[in-house]
Amino acid sequence: MYSQKQKLSLFLLPKQTANKSSMEEMIRRYGPLAPKRYRYSELKKMTSSFKNKLGEGGYGTVFRGSLQDGCGVAVKLLKGSKGNVDEFLNEVISIGRTSHVNIVGLLGFCLEGPKRALVYEYMANGSLEKYIYLENSDLVIEWEKLQQIAVGIARGLEYLHQGCSARIIHFDIKPQNILLNQDFCPKIADFGLAKLCHLKDSILSTAEARGTIGFIAPEVFSRGFGVVSTKSDVYSYGMMLLEMVGGRVNKERENTENSSDAYFPNWIYDNIAEQVQSCEVICDLEEDMRKMTLVGLW
Template sequence: MWIPTKSILGIPCVIVFLIYKLRRRHLSMYGVIEEFLQSHNNLIPIRYSYSNVKKMTKGFKDKLGEGGYGSVYKGKLRSGRLVAIKMLEKSKANGQDFINEVATIGRIHHVNVVQLIGYCAEGSKRALIYEFMSNGSLDKHIFPKEGLVSLRCKEAFEISLGVARGIDYLHQGCEMKILHFDIKPHNILLDENFVPKVSDFGLARLCPLEDNSLSMTAARGTMGYIAPEFFYKNIGGVSSKADIYSFGMLMMEIAGKRKNLNAFAENSSQIYFPSWVYDQFSEGKDMEIKDATDEENKITKKMLVVALWCIQMKPSDRPNSMNQVVEMLEGEIECIPIPPKPFLYPQETPSSE
């Protein structure tokens, strides 16, 4: 087969051009990150060099886990304090995930929000350094592997309440409202005393406290926890109530110790757990947990009823704020009415005005 000489000579040029474009894109991303860091040099977290990070992790010896962003390693500061170091190997949106983390939790402190101790930004080497959470992520305790003990009822309730307080602080306790947009079991970390901490702010958005809604061009979050208003614009705008929805789906799984959607459920009526829970309550049946006391069954019912309120299809039907959710959890179950049935999609589409 004969190939023109010009075509052969053109191939290296194309490769060089592609490499140039790729380098320009990466340099642009590094520039965006560095510009942000220089303009926010009053941030509390400490900036570490990459060589410091290598020393902390002893050459990235102890890997704790990995995800779509990269890997997490166990490390130790010179003071002896244990830390978890997230190496961002695959950045999103021109480094926006890295900027989001530093901008949102770089200067806040709350018992139920993970603390960002420091960061590293040297070209392609980017790391986020957090306080170490010895009990890992919540999903390992809600859906334990065989041989592991699941959470006790009181622990499950205290964790749910702690997460609610953490989200409430993000929404109302800072100078700017912080919308997380990715509340799920994997993003809740537990310390040595099982105190929960909201983590992973890569998808978070900052907005003024007085803003009630945001203009969003795309859905944010993880399927199964994303609020329906991201997909159905006619049910209401995207706001802090999106986090309330995600929290409700999370607490439903904490209380039920199962995934909300399970195609392999023994009974077809239990495939979508929230609908099954609602049917049980509407028929006057309580959730009877094996070997649980009356008090534990009462606590579980309260968690499930509050969760049902949080996952209402329309944002306007959910609690007004996470502070209200906290108050519901701290109150008596007798004071909380059973909400309307939760649906996976709008049952009626309102006519456009």
Template sequence: MASDACKKYCRHYFVCDINDKHQIQCSAKNDIAFYLTLIAEVIEVISLFSIEITCYKFNLYCGIRFVDGIRPLWLLLSLFSIVFQCMVVKFILGAPCVMILLIRNWRRRHLAMDQNVEEFLQSNNFLPIRYSYSNIKKITSGFKDKLGEGGYGSVFKGRLRSGHEVAVKILKGKTNGQDFISEVATVGRIHHVNVVGLIVYCFEGSKQALVYDFMHNGSLDKHIFSRGQGISLECKEVYEISLGVARGIEYLHRGCDIQILHFDIKPNNILLDRDFTPKVSDFGLARLYPTDYNTVSLTAARGTLGYMAPELVFKNLGGVSYKADVYSFGKLLMEMATKRKNGDVVSEYSSQIYFPLWIYDRLCKELEIPMEVSEDDRKIIKKMIIVALWCIQWNPNDRPSMRKVLEMLEGEVDDLQISPKPLFYATEMSRRDDGTWTDEGNNTISTTSTSAITYEDFHLECTSISITQA
């Protein structure tokens, strides 16, 4: 019975012993098992109060004295000490448990994403060859020759066993697989001379790679802007490149069994091969829709500031459609024709800042655009500018389709009409006392709501507008 009282008094938290004077002695266990047991059975600490009765029943000294029937402060302090130790141990052991739960949830989400991508890859039979990640490392010689880097990841030069030179895009592992699916789903089914071709792909969880033909002359921006990085192209060459880009985009919109909207047409995404044949590239933001869809639904604005169509931000302009790509192409075409960025300041010619507006005023007044070119080149440039101005109309309904754009570019400049004026930019608005704005035509522009968009490192707050004609 004494041994039973000993075990009941010391329980699992201490090593129990009874000396020759029938005194119970409990020494704390000094191992992790003690703390684990302490946490698991902390609720049983209350039972220590009942042990005192057991001690007197068997005439044992339990280390607890009674003075006039009142428990000493020692017992209370002991209980507080045990509870405090439990809290400390719970915190120490709880933090790793929380981390383990977070890691498990993260792994579960990524496994689900990986499964979605794998299901997509298995359900499509149009895909090119699949490589392992070790093969990707081999063809790039351990990612030795880096060609560039962007928000999507990095691009390296590589060489297949056949000797064919390729560009290997390594996507950032933090993506949810959507960029990978977008590119594979679009480029994997496209075969057009003016769209970059996907040769090989790799998918091993966070290790994702896309292998394309290597473009020896890089991206278009290196050749149309004066930075000394590329070859200075003749006006006729730039014009031919613009035709190729237009054909590529028109093929995306109408040439496939599905409608492909690119949403990121800009000079950096137009690649040039050895013969300066343009290739539309970078389909990370692209979306696929049935060909009979006139407008599409997007949960957020997408694109690059300066090339992004206004309807992607201003919802009162109507639905988003392939006309968003037309707008971006117009911005690109303007830069190709003038070899300067649309956002460049033109203070050397005028007090107006917005370059397309300055160009428009020159055309309407039949003034020459100050460029040192021949008369034939001047006609080509004028034609490209007129087409560009049609493409960048604020209202999507006023923009031509890419098929019409091709017809205009291939036609005669004298057959083209000047577009309506590009409207509603800050440089041509004035604010009234009531908070509304007016343009040069005395149209009233009032703000209705404000939204914000974020793309890569850019954040832009946009205010919707309503327009009342004068």
């Protein structure tokens, strides 16, 4: 039995060594462009043993932390990280090479056995979600600022789709994944579902549906509606604009008896006048609301 274990270890060791060598080569190839690599022990230290949880999603848990110089960071521990190491590193390095005022900054990563994490810049005002829904009326921001945020998100998407060396399709554009800094400048975050493709490619092949119900484009979960491309992100952006205008969660309409009434764009279109009146906004802002609604419907 000892002999069998010895043979097995001899078989696995070269494979593990090769994987590690491949990983180190990828990091070395990108040189100073690669995000900083942290040890897991360093993540524990910067987050005080993951003491302050900022949020949790389907793909990981985010903790507040700080670097040695006092700079605030958000550390996201990924769940179920058993995928391809090269693919993980490709995404980390590609996203790390992005530089845009409307894309959250990736400062570093951790890849230590099964432990994988991402270190992002800390965003003081959290996600857009808590500022647009009526139940958080104390936090709802004015329409002029909301329009600025919408434009900023659009600029960030345009950069991901056309301004990077590799085209990045996000696949999960929604209010929860838009973070706001201390000046309420929006930054697209959470690239856990993102896919990379060459700039010359306009169509992406995916094996599975990805995204969030209510924002996911029809062609992403059924090829009968068309092909998956950057337009899939544009659809999600449009649905998010309607959320921003309506201040309602899409799923609240699911229990409506008439299915056509439950379709959120129809509900927005039919109720925009009532929304404008209830907000008692001036004419210029009323026009801004209508523009945002029309762009969302388009």
